[in-house]
Each structure stands twice: as structure tokens, then as C-alpha cells.
Amino acid sequence: MSATDVLGGHRIVPVVVLDDPARADALGAALVEGGLPVAEATFRTPGAAAVLRRLAENADLVVGAGTVLTDRQVDEALEAGARFVVSPGLSAAVVRRCQDAGVPVVPGVATPTEVMQALDLGLDTVKFFPAEANGGLPTIKALAAAFPQVRFMPTGGITAESAPAYLAHPAVAAVGGSWMVAGDLLAAGRWDEVAARCAASTRLYHPTLEGAPA
Template sequence: MKIFEAHPVVPVVVLDDESRAADLGRALVGGGLPIAEVTLRTPGALAAIATMARNRDLLVGAGTVLTPEQATAAAEAGARFAVCPGLSRAVVERCGMLGLPVLPGVATATEVLAAREIGLKAVKFFPAETSGGAPAVAALAAVFGDMRFVPTGGITAANAGDYLALPSVLAVGGSWMVPRSADLDRIQELIGGVRAVIAAAGR
């Protein structure tokens, strides 16, 4: 939880070309967002994680971790946390063995209960907007007062503040500041706007 308490907005990065990883990492650090979740959706994702992990000022994690083997590969590449779209006990247990903080995804009360039963205190709420948005997070938090949430999926500069205003929300994850096809100048411009979102939410 300390990772996300310190970083209320987490850029979710999809890199088709791992050669962009170093420059993107520097742009995130320079813009005051020294964290990235690099999704394992592309062939070069692990190489990108390894490149970004060499930047000591950047906290890089692996997203879309679906299997224990991917968790191991991510840790070996230098990832310092793992994020999953759903709740897999096998992945959570492997991350525990690796000493890798893990944030599995949930979308229902049943899944939150299952996460609590295996000792988790924070989960990803995904896909956030299509699963009820901020009101759904508030409703789950009313029942599970000891659980913290990191909503991801459909989060934008326009709605991030709705989530960050909730005490149960540790952080939000989004890709609006790191569009897949945008050039570095545009990304730097968007990163700058994230600071305003964070400040407006009082984080």
C-alpha cells in the first residue's frame, strides 16, 4: 500500500517499441510522476521493464500479469510491483515467494471477499468505469472498510478526481498521460497536467 499511497496516479504504459522506454522513463521522472506500470501486452514489455528499472529515480512495475511464470519473469526483469487484471491465488502466492508486492484486480464484492481471505489489504478495481465507477468503489468500501482500492480502466483526467476524493482509494491507474502512439513532446505535456489533477484532489 505504501507504493500507491506515495504515487496517487500511476501511468499505465503499453510499449510497442522498447527503445522508447528510457526516454519515457526520464519524461515521467522529469514531470513528477516517477512510477510506471508497464503492461505485459507486447513482446518487448519485459525488455522495456528492464530498461526502465535501470533508472534509479523511477519505480517500475509489471501490469497484466496473468500467470506465476510472468510474475517471475517480471521480477527478474527488475519490476518492483505486479498488477493483475483479476484475482489469481497462484499469482499472488508466487509474488509472495518473490517478495514482489502485488495488486490483483477485482470487480465484485465476492472477489473483494476472496482477496481478504488470502490476506490482501489492497486491490485493483477493474475495469473501473464499466463496473460502476466511483459510486461502486464507495459502495464496496462501505462494506469492506479495511480494504483499499486502486481503480483502473477508463480513468481520465476528467474523472480521476472523483476516485481520488474517496478515502478508500489509494491511487488511480490510467493511460491518458502516456498514449500509445503519442510522441514524447505530447506525453510530456500530458504528464504536466497530471500534477493539477493530483493537487485538485488534495493528494
């Protein structure tokens, strides 16, 4: 099963940085309420694995692990319930550990050489990161022309305003973003606003939904 299969048609992945497992239940409920029941819990904080575990207990959520740097972190993420793994760069050790476990992995790339290395590892979906700092959509268009068999999941600096242009390109499988799970919202427990931003985000790729922009 590929990463896009696991995402179940959702084309925006909320990138969560949270260190308090006690807030995970409310966050998960807000994502589900907003119609975007997906979370990439990043391994950037000491409590990341505990947060991932709590999120994964919500049967309505598809939860993955982000910022996975080592094969040991892969094991930790899978033990906590991750259903997919995302890495900021391309590590053969991380990719192979995920492949051995039968879990989709989306490694980060920024250059043609890294795309070719991903292909050598048997992958056809990669994370383009950091997206905006590496030229954004024009760079993806150039890479897609050279590698038409590859699909990209750009992340890094993407906003609600810039996401539609990315999503409109056929080489883009999904985008990662944090605008709907911004740190200040999580810190303040503004779960209604998280849900509202998630709902607005789904309309970026389902324009026929009620309330979508004309």
C-alpha cells in the same frame, strides 16, 4: 511493504503499453521530468519484459509489471526489475508467488466475492477493474461501505477529467490511467507532451502545486 508504500505518495499510475524497448529510455525520462516517476509496464506485448527492464534501469523510476496473468509471468517480471505487480483479475497463484518473493501485488476485483477472496489471501489493496465498465465510483463507494478495511486502485476507462472524483474518495489509494502515456504519443515520440500531461496529472492530487486548477 505495500503497493502504496512503493508508489511513494504518487496517486496516479501511468499504464504503459509499449513494445519497443528503444523508446523506453525517452519515456522514462519524460515521466521523471513530468514529476510522475511511476510506470506500470503491461505484459500485453511481446517486448513487454524488455521494456520493463529498460525502464527499471532508470533509478529515478518506480516500475511495476501490469497484466500479469500467471506465476511464470511473475518470475519474468521480477527478473526484469519490477517492484510491484498488478493483475487484471484475482489469481491465487499470482498472489502467492508475489508474496513468496516479498513483492507487493495488486490483483483485480470487480465483485464483493473477489474482494473477500483477496482478504482471505491477506491483501488489503486491490485493483478495481475495469472501473468505468463496472459502475465506476458508485460501485467503489458501495464496496468500500461493506469492506472499510480495503483500499482500491481503480483502472480502466479513467480519464484526466474523471480521475479527481475517484481520488477524492478515502477508499481510493491511487488510480491507473493511460491518458498521459497514450499510444499515439508514444508512437510519435511526443515526449514533451507526455511530460506535460504527467505534470498536469500530479496537480489532480496535489492541488496546491503551482499552476493547479482553482
